[in-house]
Every structure is written in structure tokens, then in C-alpha cells.
Amino acid sequence: MAGRRTAARGGLTALLLPLLLTCCVRCARSKPSNIILILTDDQDVDLGGMTPMKKTKALIGGAGATFVNAFTVAPLCCPSRSSVLSGRYPHNHAVRNNSLSGNCSSPLWQKGPEAVAFPVHLSKQKYQTFFAGKYLNQYGKKDGGDVGHVPLGWDQWHALVGNSQYYNYTLSVNGKEEKHGDSYEKDYLTDLITNRSLSFLDNRSPQHPFFLMLCPPAPHSPWTAAPQYQKEFGHVTAPRDGSFNKPGKDKHWLLRQPVNPMPNSSLSFLDDAYRKRWQTLLSVDDMVETLVKKLESVKELDNTYIFYTSDNGYHTGQFSLPIDKRQLYEFDIRVPLMVRGPGIKPNQTLQAPVLNIDLAPTMLDISGVNLSSVNMDGQSFLSQMAPSLRNGTARPFFLVEYTGEGHPTTDPACPKLGPGLSQCFPDCVCEDAYNNTYACVRTLDGQSNLQYCEFADSESFVEMYNLASDPHQLENIVKKVDPTVLQTMNQRLIKLQSCEGDSCRDVK
Numbered sequence: 001m002a003g004r005r006t007a008a009r010g011g012l013t014a015l016l017l018p019l020l021l022t023c024c025v026r027c028a029r030s031k032p033s034n035i036i037l038i039l040t041d042d043q044d045v046d047l048g049g050m051t052p053m054k055k056t057k058a059l060i061g062g063a064g065a066t067f068v069n070a071f072t073v074a075p076l077c078c079p080s081r082s083s084v085l086s087g088r089y090p091h092n093h094a095v096r097n098n099s100l101s102g103n104c105s106s107p108l109w110q111k112g113p114e115a116v117a118f119p120v121h122l123s124k125q126k127y128q129t130f131f132a133g134k135y136l137n138q139y140g141k142k143d144g145g146d147v148g149h150v151p152l153g154w155d156q157w158h159a160l161v162g163n164s165q166y167y168n169y170t171l172s173v174n175g176k177e178e179k180h181g182d183s184y185e186k187d188y189l190t191d192l193i194t195n196r197s198l199s200f201l202d203n204r205s206p207q208h209p210f211f212l213m214l215c216p217p218a219p220h221s222p223w224t225a226a227p228q229y230q231k232e233f234g235h236v237t238a239p240r241d242g243s244f245n246k247p248g249k250d251k252h253w254l255l256r257q258p259v260n261p262m263p264n265s266s267l268s269f270l271d272d273a274y275r276k277r278w279q280t281l282l283s284v285d286d287m288v289e290t291l292v293k294k295l296e297s298v299k300e301l302d303n304t305y306i307f308y309t310s311d312n313g314y315h316t317g318q319f320s321l322p323i324d325k326r327q328l329y330e331f332d333i334r335v336p337l338m339v340r341g342p343g344i345k346p347n348q349t350l351q352a353p354v355l356n357i358d359l360a361p362t363m364l365d366i367s368g369v370n371l372s373s374v375n376m377d378g379q380s381f382l383s384q385m386a387p388s389l390r391n392g393t394a395r396p397f398f399l400v401e402y403t404g405e406g407h408p409t410t411d412p413a414c415p416k417l418g419p420g421l422s423q424c425f426p427d428c429v430c431e432d433a434y435n436n437t438y439a440c441v442r443t444l445d446g447q448s449n450l451q452y453c454e455f456a457d458s459e460s461f462v463e464m465y466n467l468a469s470d471p472h473q474l475e476n477i478v479k480k481v482d483p484t485v486l487q488t489m490n491q492r493l494i495k496l497q498s499c500e501g502d503s504c505r506d507v508k
Contacts, residue, residue: 064340087360087376119153133215305341343386404436
């Protein structure tokens with residue numbers, strides 16, 4: 001009997017063995033999806049900033065989802081990038097502006113939010129991680145740990161020291177200083193990022209998923225295009241519609257000080273900047289095409305999510321401000337966002353608002369991290385792109401906040417404006433000031449499309465716009481709107497300014 005039982009068991013094993021082997025092979029092949037995040041620098045979406053990106057729009061947007069209501073929670077590089085990395089609003093990660101004293105890549109940031117940023121969680125999920133390009137504006141400076149500081153979570157680290165450059169820059173390569181010159185073939189930063197990402201993909205382990213974060217300098221100043229693109233768009237000028245060259249008569253004092261109409265010198269300056277920004281983006285467009293082809297060749301494209309976005313928007317002549325960001329208006333807070341990947345149907349245009357604090361939880365959602373275990377203010381938007389994968393809801397309200405920067409002494413080029421200003425451009429137009437400090441609640445829920453902003457200044461200035469009837473924010477309606485609506489927006493703003501984690505997603 002025992003012998004027959006053993007024989008029967010052996011026969012059953014023989015029958016099941018092929019099935020078990022097949023299952024094991026599937027298990028061995030099945031790994032979490034790869035993720036690539038391409039984060040550009042100062043790329044607007046409202047004013048045509050995506051127009052040059054034909055390959056990107058086809059290969060990411062056309063192959064996946066385009067979010068037409070994507071926003072940054074802070075329209076400036078360092079606080080915005082800190083929000084991308086941490087999944088938190090600025091009042092929770094405490095990076096206020098681009099200065100070290102404003103916590104940009106400061107020891108406080110490094111010991112706090114950076115130590116629990118989303119790449120740390122991806123690394124714990126066995127992702128192979130790679131970073132190249134601009135990180136934070138003060139990264140690599142002596143008071144911020146120098147080039148030897150490599151943030152937790154990164155296997156390969158090729159980070160730009162300081163702010164955007166295309167040539168003559170320094171990298172921290174895995175904590176070692178690497179200086180670059182002005183040779184296009186060796187040094188042009190956008191192409192270097194592309195080439196090093198390809199090397200990483202060649203040398204990775206196929207057993208584990210990968211995450212690449214690629215941060216080209218384009219289209220940030222000094223707007224140095226690759227040699228082959230420096231004559232492109234020769235007849236292009238900045239758009240002359242919407243709020244272009246309009247006076248900021250009912251706005252915060254900083255918007256009331258530009259000369260209107262703008263002099264020809266300012267118009268020439270901003271048109272030149274507009275063209276050069278487009279020229280620099282052509283190399284980013286090449287980057288996207290090269291990466292997609294590489295993923296195809298290594299048979300990883302179908303298992304890779306590719307996110308394309310920017311840290312903030314940009315303006316060129318709106319409300320007579322020549323060039324910059326830092327303002328509360330749509331042209332500065334809206335950003336491009338396109339995503340392709342497993343389960344995402346092609347050619348989707350999605351309306352629900354998405355924030356840059358949502359990128360981190362979305363990528364962690366893809367990787368399999370339990371989102372209740374991480375302290376983030378954002379929420380995953382995976383369900384919006386691929387409804388079969390998760391359940392989720394869109395937010396009805398969100399916060400935009402900014403802390404202004406200024407110089408304690410008067411700018412020699414603008415003595416009439418006094419101290420406390422910065423970012424002064426041609427014809428004595430200053431784009432920032434200490435009291436350009438504001439917080440806004442934005443409502444975009446299908447029923448209302450409103451923005452309510454309060455300034456921390458001696459006037460306690462308030463701006464409110466109905467973007468359904470006034471998409472270019474030409475009229476501040478704060479003195480016309482029903483006081484109960486103002487009260488409601490004020491209460492939402494108060495709650496959002498002190499929110500953390502779940503409470504940032506549950507504001508009524």
C-alpha cells in the first residue's frame with residue numbers, strides 16, 4: 001500500500017511539474033514596472049511651451065495620457081522640486097525659495113524630507129535608481145554638504161552643482177567632483193544626461209526594475225541650444241494674446257510697477273528668450289525619442305511608465321512682466337504632464353487636476369508601496385490613467401504657496417524701487433520681492449473654476465478670479481464677489497495652509 005501511495009504521489013508530481021515550472025518562469029519574469037521621470041526646468045504649457053516637442057507629444061502623450069490641468073504647488077524651481085521629491089506641500093517640507101537660507105538643499109532639508117523622499121522607498125522595493133541633471137539650486141554648495149553629499153536612495157548619481165547650465169558646469173558623480181567644459185560632443189548637459197541614462201540601461205540587472213530621473217536644464221536660462229538647433233524658430237515671437245502686455249491695475253503692487261505698454265527693448269528681450277527656450281527644448285525632444293527607442297530595443301518599453309513634466313511654468317510679457325515665474329497666475333503654475341505605461345490607453349486627455357506633489361505617491365503606487373505607510377500630502381493618480389488598476393478620487397481644491405525673495409539693498413539698476421526686490425530685468429521691472437509672499441486656494445471641480453489668494457504684506461492684499469469667465473485673470477473680482485464665497489475660500493485656504501498628509505486631501 002505504501003509503495004502504491006508513493007507511486008501515485010510520484011505520478012501526480014510528474015503531472016504538476018510542468019505547471020509548476022511554467023508558474024516559476026512567469027514569477028521570475030514578473031517584476032514591478034520600470035519608471036522614468038523626465039523633469040524639465042521652467043517649461044510652460046499655457047504659452048506654447050510644448051509646441052516644439054513633437055516627438056514627445058507623439059511618443060508619450062499620443063501613446064498615453066495628457067493631463068490638461070496639471071499644476072505645481074510652488075512656481076519656483078527649488079520648492080517645486082522639493083515637493084516632487086517629498087510629495088509634500090512647501091509648508092511641510094519647509095523649502096521656501098531658491099536660497100540656502102530658504103532651505104534649498106540645506107542640512108535641514110537633507111536630514112528631514114530628503115531622507116524619506118520617494119527614491120528611498122523605491123530603493124527599498126529593489127528598484128535600481130539613476131539620477132542625472134539638475135537636482136536643487138543649492139545642491140553641491142559647500143554649506144550644503146559639497147559634492148560629496150549623495151542623497152539616500154540613489155544607486156547612480158550624476159547631479160549638477162547649482163543652477164541650470166549647458167556648458168562649463170560641475171557634476172557630482174557618485175559623490176566625486178567632475179568638471180565639464182564647452183565641447184558640444186563631451187559636455188552639452190542635455191545630451192550627457194541622455195547618454196549616461198543609456199549606459200545605465202545597458203549595465204543594469206534585468207532581474208530588478210529600474211527608476212530613472214532625468215532633469216535636463218532646458219528651457220531654463222541661459223538658453224544655450226545645441227549647435228544644430230541655434231537657427232530654428234527664427235521668426236517666432238512670444239504670443240500676443242491673453243494677458244500679454246496688459247496692465248496689472250488691480251493686482252498686487254509688484255504687478256502694478258511695470259511700465260505699460262512695454263518698451264521695445266523689453267519686447268525684443270522677451271521674444272529672444274522665447275525663441276531660445278524653444279531651441280533648447282529640441283534636444284529634450286531628441287532625448288525622449290532616444291529613450292523610447294532604447295526601451296524598445298531592450299524589450300522594456302511595454303513595462304515602463306514614462307512621466308514627462310516640469311517644475312513650474314513661465315511667462316514672457318504677461319501683465320507687462322518681461323520673463324520669469326514666481327507669480328500666482330495660470331501661466332506660472334500650470335505645467336505639462338504626460339504619462340505612458342502599462343494599462344494606460346493611448347490618446348487620453350484627462351481633465352481632473354493633478355499636482356506635482358502627486359508624482360511621488362503615483363510612482364510609489366506603481367512600485368507596490370502601501371501609500372498609507374508614507375507621509376505625503378499628494379495622492380496617486382494611477383487610477384485616473386488606468387482605471388482598472390486602482391480606485392481613487394480627484395481633489396476638488398488645492399493649495400499654491402510661495403515665499404518671495406529680495407535683496408536687503410537697493411538694486412543699482414532700479415534705485416527708484418528701493419530695497420527688498422530681486423529678479424530685476426530690462427527697463428527696471430523687478431519680478432520678485434520679500435513681500436511677494438502668498439498662498440492661494442484653487443477650485444477646479446467641474447462646477448466652479450476659481451482662484452483665491454492672500455498676500456502676507458502690509459496691505460493683506462487679496463486677489464480672486466473666476467477663470468470660467470475670465471481665463472486670463474484680467475479682472476480681480478474680490479470687491480464684486482459674494483462675501484459668503486470669499487469666506488468659504490478663506491476657510492479652505494486656512495485649512496490647506498496647515499494641512500498634512502490625509503488632511504490635505506480631505507478639505508471640504
